Amino acid sequence: MTERETALETQGVTMRFGGLTALHDFSIRVHRGSIVGLIGPNGAGKTTCFNVMTGFYRPTEGKVLFEGRDLTAKGPHEVCREGIARTFQNIRLFSNETVLQNVMIGCHVRTPLNWWETPLPFGVGAKKEKEIREKAYHLLEEVELAHLADECAASLPYGAQRRLEIARALATEPRFLLLDEPAAGMNPQESQKLMAFIRHIRERFNLTVMFIEHDMKVVMGVCEYIWVLDYGVLIAEGAPKEIQADPRVIEAYLGEEAVADA
Amino acid sequence: MSVEMFIQHFLNALTLGSLYGLIAIGYTMVYGILRLINFAHGDIFMLGAYFVFWGGALFRLPWFLSVVVAILFTALCGITVDRVAYRPLREAPRISALISSIGVSFFIQNLSIVTFTAIPRAVHVPQWLGQVHLIGKVRLLPLAIVVPIVSLLLTSGLLWVVYRTKPGLAMRAISKDIETTRLMGVPVNRIIAITFGLGSALAAASGIMWALRYPQIHPFMGVIPGFKAFIAAVLGGIGSIQGAVLGGLLLGFIEIMIIAFFPGLSGYRDAFAFVLLIVILLIRPSGLMGEKLEEKV
Amino acid sequence: MYESRTKRLNVAAVALLGFFLWWAQGNLDGYKIQILNLVAINIILALSLNLIYGFTGLFSLGHAGFMAIGAYVSSLLILPAAQKEMIFLLEPLVWPLSVLQAPFFVAVLAGGVAAALFGLLISLPVLRLGGDYLGIATLGFAEIVRVVANNLSGITNGALGLKGIPNHANIWWNYGWCLFTLYFIARLVNSNFGNVLKAIRDDETAARAMGIDVLRCKVVSFSIGAFFAGVGGALMASLLTTIDPKMFLFLLTFNVLMIVVAGGLGSLSGTVIAGVVITVLLEWLRFVENPVTIGSFHIPGIPGMRMVIFSMALLFIILFRREGIMGMREITWNGIIGVCRRKGEKDRD
Numbered sequence: 001m002t003e004r005e006t007a008l009e010t011q012g013v014t015m016r017f018g019g020l021t022a023l024h025d026f027s028i029r030v031h032r033g034s035i036v037g038l039i040g041p042n043g044a045g046k047t048t049c050f051n052v053m054t055g056f057y058r059p060t061e062g063k064v065l066f067e068g069r070d071l072t073a074k075g076p077h078e079v080c081r082e083g084i085a086r087t088f089q090n091i092r093l094f095s096n097e098t099v100l101q102n103v104m105i106g107c108h109v110r111t112p113l114n115w116w117e118t119p120l121p122f123g124v125g126a127k128k129e130k131e132i133r134e135k136a137y138h139l140l141e142e143v144e145l146a147h148l149a150d151e152c153a154a155s156l157p158y159g160a161q162r163r164l165e166i167a168r169a170l171a172t173e174p175r176f177l178l179l180d181e182p183a184a185g186m187n188p189q190e191s192q193k194l195m196a197f198i199r200h201i202r203e204r205f206n207l208t209v210m211f212i213e214h215d216m217k218v219v220m221g222v223c224e225y226i227w228v229l230d231y232g233v234l235i236a237e238g239a240p241k242e243i244q245a246d247p248r249v250i251e252a253y254l255g256e257e258a259v260a261d262a
Numbered sequence: 263m264s265v266e267m268f269i270q271h272f273l274n275a276l277t278l279g280s281l282y283g284l285i286a287i288g289y290t291m292v293y294g295i296l297r298l299i300n301f302a303h304g305d306i307f308m309l310g311a312y313f314v315f316w317g318g319a320l321f322r323l324p325w326f327l328s329v330v331v332a333i334l335f336t337a338l339c340g341i342t343v344d345r346v347a348y349r350p351l352r353e354a355p356r357i358s359a360l361i362s363s364i365g366v367s368f369f370i371q372n373l374s375i376v377t378f379t380a381i382p383r384a385v386h387v388p389q390w391l392g393q394v395h396l397i398g399k400v401r402l403l404p405l406a407i408v409v410p411i412v413s414l415l416l417t418s419g420l421l422w423v424v425y426r427t428k429p430g431l432a433m434r435a436i437s438k439d440i441e442t443t444r445l446m447g448v449p450v451n452r453i454i455a456i457t458f459g460l461g462s463a464l465a466a467a468s469g470i471m472w473a474l475r476y477p478q479i480h481p482f483m484g485v486i487p488g489f490k491a492f493i494a495a496v497l498g499g500i501g502s503i504q505g506a507v508l509g510g511l512l513l514g515f516i517e518i519m520i521i522a523f524f525p526g527l528s529g530y531r532d533a534f535a536f537v538l539l540i541v542i543l544l545i546r547p548s549g550l551m552g553e554k555l556e557e558k559v
Numbered sequence: 560m561y562e563s564r565t566k567r568l569n570v571a572a573v574a575l576l577g578f579f580l581w582w583a584q585g586n587l588d589g590y591k592i593q594i595l596n597l598v599a600i601n602i603i604l605a606l607s608l609n610l611i612y613g614f615t616g617l618f619s620l621g622h623a624g625f626m627a628i629g630a631y632v633s634s635l636l637i638l639p640a641a642q643k644e645m646i647f648l649l650e651p652l653v654w655p656l657s658v659l660q661a662p663f664f665v666a667v668l669a670g671g672v673a674a675a676l677f678g679l680l681i682s683l684p685v686l687r688l689g690g691d692y693l694g695i696a697t698l699g700f701a702e703i704v705r706v707v708a709n710n711l712s713g714i715t716n717g718a719l720g721l722k723g724i725p726n727h728a729n730i731w732w733n734y735g736w737c738l739f740t741l742y743f744i745a746r747l748v749n750s751n752f753g754n755v756l757k758a759i760r761d762d763e764t765a766a767r768a769m770g771i772d773v774l775r776c777k778v779v780s781f782s783i784g785a786f787f788a789g790v791g792g793a794l795m796a797s798l799l800t801t802i803d804p805k806m807f808l809f810l811l812t813f814n815v816l817m818i819v820v821a822g823g824l825g826s827l828s829g830t831v832i833a834g835v836v837i838t839v840l841l842e843w844l845r846f847v848e849n850p851v852t853i854g855s856f857h858i859p860g861i862p863g864m865r866m867v868i869f870s871m872a873l874l875f876i877i878l879f880r881r882e883g884i885m886g887m888r889e890i891t892w893n894g895i896i897g898v899c900r901r902k903g904e905k906d907r908d
């Protein structure tokens with residue numbers, strides 16, 4: 001791999017919950033502009049890793065650096081302001097709001113509308129409001145949800161909800177996007193489309209994308225680089241080909257007998 | 263302050279604290295199981311006191327019998343409240359049940375005005391409880407001894423139920439995880455009803471002793487003790503029975519001692535508990551004996 | 560196109576309301592006017608609680624406290640100096656307050672601002688709490704306010720309260736403030752800032768991930784709600800002309816909460832409708848507490864019955880129609896016109 005700029009870096013991150021070490025001495029370096037994957041069996045600590053990176057958990061030890069700046073002590077909203085956006089494993093849309101409103105809420109961090117700007121139907125507030133609405137609508141067009149703009153977010157089919165969640169994350173104008181199991185519950189065709197979609201938004205918005213995924217087809221299909229977690233420990237990393245051949249990974253996923261049989 | 267005075271205040275605080283503690287147990291058990299602040303609990307306490315009064319005044323029951331009957335009736339009221347106003351809301355957002363309990367609280371208060379009238383009534387205190395004995399310079403009311411002892415016995419009995427019996431085991435299981443417990447075949451609703459029954463019975467006992475100690479009853483008498491006992495439960499760590507008793511005693515002592523040492527503040531008496539509550543919630547929301555909960559994202 | 564039509568219809572509705580009030584002032588008796596006034600004030604109070612609870616999801620039970628602050632501050636500003644001297648029997652009123660005077664509008668505004676400042680002050684600590692704990696903490700705050708009002712005789716005249724407050728809060732002031740509150744809160748919740756508040760209500764975790772400074776937004780919403788609660792309290796004080804600490808019991812908060820829940824959490828039109836219905840109902844229910852004589856037949860009043868029926872009504876709503884009258888929906892002009900059109904078409908068929 002050629003020498004490229006680092007977007008995000010973790011240094012010896014350890015996360016403990018009481019006696020349980022969900023993440024142990026986790027150090028990675030993500031290159032700017034790449035699409036990378038984080039895999040591992042259930043309960044391996046993948047989501048925990050995302051939660052640490054996005055400021056939801058303060059790591060017990062270690063540091064998270066984004067473009068050279070230390071994020072470790074920052075709260076989720078500050079991390080988002082720095083340029084990292086995420087989606088959730090169990091979709092978390094604002095279910096009482098419309099599709100358009102969901103994306104507009106994502107716009108708030110870059111175009112904050114203050115409460116005192118809201119009463120007047122003209123002036124700065126109204127201008128901002130219009131700007132936000134248009135921007136949100138454009139984003140919806142980008143993810144092909146514009147025709148559903150006024151639908152209630154909760155009424156969308158599953159796949160559309162996933163895309164909406166990504167659109168909402170994009171509305172915060174991130175440079176780094178974390179997706180937690182975006183293909184969960186999708187059929188192969190949908191997953192295929194999702195892969196193309198992830199590639200597309202990477203190009204379109206100049207992103208670095210990191211995602212957690214159980215569907216190996218998706219992971220091997222789009223990732224340039226992969227990290228494998230097991231019981232909170234990083235057991236392997238490398239290009240998809242290397243990971244596929246790595247006996248430790250196979251063992252972690254299938255148990256020891258499988259390796260012996262092979 | 264003289265030693266006699268201090269002993270006097272100490273006894274007062276012990277009585278008040280025990281009474282708070284008994285009410286607090288009901289709050290803590292219900293919160294532990296349903297995550298519900300049962301606003302109506304203070305009014306259940308009031309009902310206990312009224313039932314004894316009516317048992318004596320209306321049905322001419324011997325005092326002791328009317329106490330037993332009153333406790334049973336109050337327990338029944340608690341169970342009914344749960345059945346009618348809380349059980350249908352088990353699947354609803356938590357605040358709905360809380361609003362329902364506020365509604366029940368006002369309902370009980372005003373129904374009591376309708377049936378008992380709002381006029382405060384004097385309560386009959388049996389001679390052996392109300393006769394003041396002078397020991398040295400300390401005025402000793404037998405109640406000051408009886409209340410803490412009865413409270414201790416009742417609490418021990420409850421702890422025995424919770425830690426040594428099957429329904430108690432089920433209660434503890436529900437407070438950890440209601441869904442799983444249901445799946446294990448535990449009749450969850452019946453256990454919750456038992457919890458309400460026990461909590462209400464203790465509140466009734468507290469209400470009855472309260473009426474003996476401060477011998478007057480009226481339909482709003484449960485409001486302030488109710489709030490304070492809830493605060494005691496938070497203080498002790500909500501969900502913990504021992505914590506509730508401890509919190510009750512602590513609150514009783516804080517209240518009495520502040521007034522004893524700073525008589526100028528006695529007008530603010532009803533505010534201490536609330537100030538304490540806000541402070542506690544800020545520095546240690548899990549209370550003195552509660553477990554810390556971490557939010558999972 | 561829709562927007563300008565909505566605007567015109569809004570103006571027409573306000574004009575119609577103005578006309579109605581003008582008519583009412585000339586033709587209705589004092590008791591009915593009083594009810595109209597209470598309707599306006601209750602709507603102000605309920606709208607402000609709906610902003611806090613219905614739109615932002617902060618379960619606050621502190622409304623009586625904010626009302627008390629607004630009521631005392633504004634009353635002290637409009638009471639004439641001579642009256643102040645006369646009613647402060649326990650202790651004279653402390654100095655700057657004893658001479659301070661302000662026009663009614665300024666006094667009400669000051670009441671609102673004072674309540675908002677207190678809201679700001681307590682919000683920083685208590686808003687870190689969630690759900691029911693927030694409810695209890697804010698209830699605690701309201702109780703503290705009441706106890707302090709009972710004891711701070713040099714400012715509040717203690718348990719005696721304030722009497723002879725000038726009755727400036729006529730129908731025009733009350734409805735003026737009511738419309739302003741409705742306009743302000745409606746603009747707020749329909750803006751993107753309102754969307755953000757709703758996001759916090761729906762899923763705080765997701766809102767934080769969207770870069771929203773949740774605590775700050777909650778503080779803003781809470782303080783704005785406190786402001787209007789203070790305004791409502793100030794108007795109420797001038798309408799009733801006497802206040803004392805007993806007036807600001809938890810019952811007062813309960814009444815406001817009832818309106819909000821009945822109307823629908825997160826629905827402004829629901830709050831307005833419920834505000835009218837419940838205020839009128841509460842007044843009408845007074846008759847069950849008054850003795851009635853029909854011919855030679857005498858029915859004694861039943862004290863307490865009014866609140867029994869009222870709390871039962873709340874229980875029915877929460878048990879059987881939890882979303883209230885409107886749920887989260889709103890009545891809009893476009894909606895009304897749509898319904899009329901459809902109905903018209905059906906009639907023609």
Ligand SMILES: Nc1ncnc2c1ncn2[C@@H]1O[C@H](COP(=O)(O)OP(=O)(O)OP(=O)(O)O)[C@@H](O)[C@H]1O
Nearest residue numbers: 017022041042043044045046047048049556557558
């Ligand atoms: N807030 C928390 N408190 C206590 N334990 C936690 C917390 N968050 C995560 N854990 C524990 O940390 C471990 C790792 O969880 P995590 O959610 O990161 O796994 P995961 O790799 O995302 O698994 P999955 O594929 O099932 O999503 C689990 O054992 C989990 O129970």
Ligand SMILES: [Mg+2]
Nearest residue numbers: 046047048089
């Ligand atoms: Mg996960």
